[in-house]
Structures are given as structure tokens and as C-alpha cells.
Amino acid sequence: MRARPIAVSALTALVATLALTACDDGGSGGGGKGDKKADSSASPAGSTACKADQVGQEVAASEAPAAGDTGSVSVTLTNRSGGDCTLEGFPRVDLTAGGTTWSLAPEESAQPEKLTLKPDETTAFTITYVRGPAGDAAKGAAVKTVKFGLPGAGADLSFPWKYGEVALRSESEPDASVGPLQRAGD
Secondary structure, X not given: OOHHHHHHHHXXXXXXXXXXXXXXXOOOOOOOHHHHHHHHHHOOOOOEEOOHHHEEEEEEEEOXXXXXXEEEEEEEEEEOOOOOEEEEOOOEEEEEEOOEEEEOEEOOOOOOOEEEEOOOOEXXXXXXXXXXXXXXXXXXXXXXXXXXXXXXXXXXXXXXXXXXXXXXXXXXXXXXXXXXXXXXXX
């Protein structure tokens, strides 16, 4: 007779475990089955990280007119891969002047989102900078080239910097930042 209550208790525990598992939403923070479907559609099967050699780039600037002014440089990227690709996060951006390279910090308050780009869809990021004084190497960097890499991609892209000196916060830190990749053209 003692074996029977143990077997019933084990069966009850198994049923309770199965019931709890069926209610589990997979850690999506609530919302049940509908969220799972939305999550899977946000990143289609066969989608891979966008590669630098499979995107077109276009650069546009709102140049800072004088030392101390803030300017921005927008880089628009177009998926030319022929298939879906994904991006999430901040691009890695380096400014180069002569033999010195500075890596830009991401914008502190910005929250990147995961983007799936279909063929010919675009995304963009923005470099925000403070213009430095001309001819003062201690306070401004005479940047010549911007090199950037996409999250999850190995190769880098670059473009010439034509927007004046970039102010320096210190010898190792430019007064510039980079924003997250965001959907463009909506």
C-alpha cells in the first residue's frame, strides 16, 4: 500500500511539471505563443549578418561650420547581397589622422535594435562630432579617413573625411561618437 501513494505523488509531480512547461513562454517576458511567432519572423531563416562587401554606402554631412560647433555625418548602407541580412548594434568606427587612429565610443543613451534588411533596403548610422581648431594638434585632429566595420562582419569600409578637424577631449579621445544602426528610408 505504501508504494501506491508514492506512485501517485510521482505522477502528480510529472503532470504539474508538464502543465508548467506548457505555460512557459520561452523567456520572452510574457505574452505566450504570439510572441514566439513574432520573434521568429523578425529574423527569417537563412538570414545572415550583413557583410561589408555586400553593402553600398552613401555619405552625407551636416558639417560643423566653426571650431566648437557640432556636426554630423550620416552613413547610409544598402543591402546589395541579393538576400536578407541582419545587423544589430553599433558599427566600429575609427578616425585616422596621419599615423594616429582613434576609435569612437557609441552614443551613451542610444539603444540599438536588431534589423533585418531585405535586398535593396537601407540602414544608417550617424557620427556626431565637435569641430576642432585648425592647426592646433593638441586640441584638434586633422582627420583624413574614416574606417568602419559592421557588427558580425570581418571586412571594413572607409571614406575620406572632408568635414574639418575633430576636437580632442584628450590626446587619446576625440570629441565624437557613433550612433546605432537604424532603419533608413521609412
